Amino acid sequence: MTGLSPRNLQYMTTFARQSPGESIAPQPVARLPWGHIRAILDKNLGSDARNWYAAAAVEYGWSRNVLMNMIMNKSMERTGAAPSNFSRQLAAADSEPAQQVAKDPYAFEFHELCGEVAERNLEQALMDRICDTLRELGPGFAFVGRQVHL
Numbered sequence: 001m002t003g004l005s006p007r008n009l010q011y012m013t014t015f016a017r018q019s020p021g022e023s024i025a026p027q028p029v030a031r032l033p034w035g036h037i038r039a040i041l042d043k044n045l046g047s048d049a050r051n052w053y054a055a056a057a058v059e060y061g062w063s064r065n066v067l068m069n070m071i072m073n074k075s076m077e078r079t080g081a082a083p084s085n086f087s088r089q090l091a092a093a094d095s096e097p098a099q100q101v102a103k104d105p106y107a108f109e110f111h112e113l114c115g116e117v118a119e120r121n122l123e124q125a126l127m128d129r130i131c132d133t134l135r136e137l138g139p140g141f142a143f144v145g146r147q148v149h150l
Contacts, residue, residue, distance in 0.1 A: 008034075014041050028055040035064045043071050052076045 004012075015037060028051065029037060036057055040050050053076065057067045086094075113125060127146060134141045 011038050011041055028058045031058045033064075036062075036067055039064055039068050039071070045071070049076055 032054055036054075040053055045053065053067065053071055056062065056070070056075075062070065108122065108125070113121060123146070131143060134143055
């Protein structure tokens with residue numbers, strides 16, 4: 001085999017050292033492009049985090065940029081961390097689907113809200129951001145309203 005750069009050989013060595021014993025490529029990693037694997041290796045994650053991000057990238061079809069953004073936003077730590085009372089208030093059959101809908105992490109740091117934030121303040125910040133985005137898109141877009149029941 002020819003044409004391998006010293007940098008890629010370093011990545012391959014790092015990948016081989018960080019992979020579990022008998023199998024060089026765990027299932028999810030084996031289905032990722034090399035650029036995704038390099039992005040995961042560059043972040044110096046623990047083996048659980050590497051495996052989680054690799055599996056999520058395969059499952060959801062993340063691009064490399066999305067994968068890097070998810071790592072930067074610590075999506076693994078945030079997923080499933082939202083408090084809920086679904087298990088106490090709903091029957092077991094209904095509780096799991098409700099938790100699945102609400103389990104994805106949301107990162108609202110771009111609003112620059114800090115400390116304890118009231119729900120109405122978060123809603124206002126989101127509405128302001130939506131209106132600004134629609135204005136930037138130009139004419140032809142409409143904002144129907146707040147809390148519109150579908």
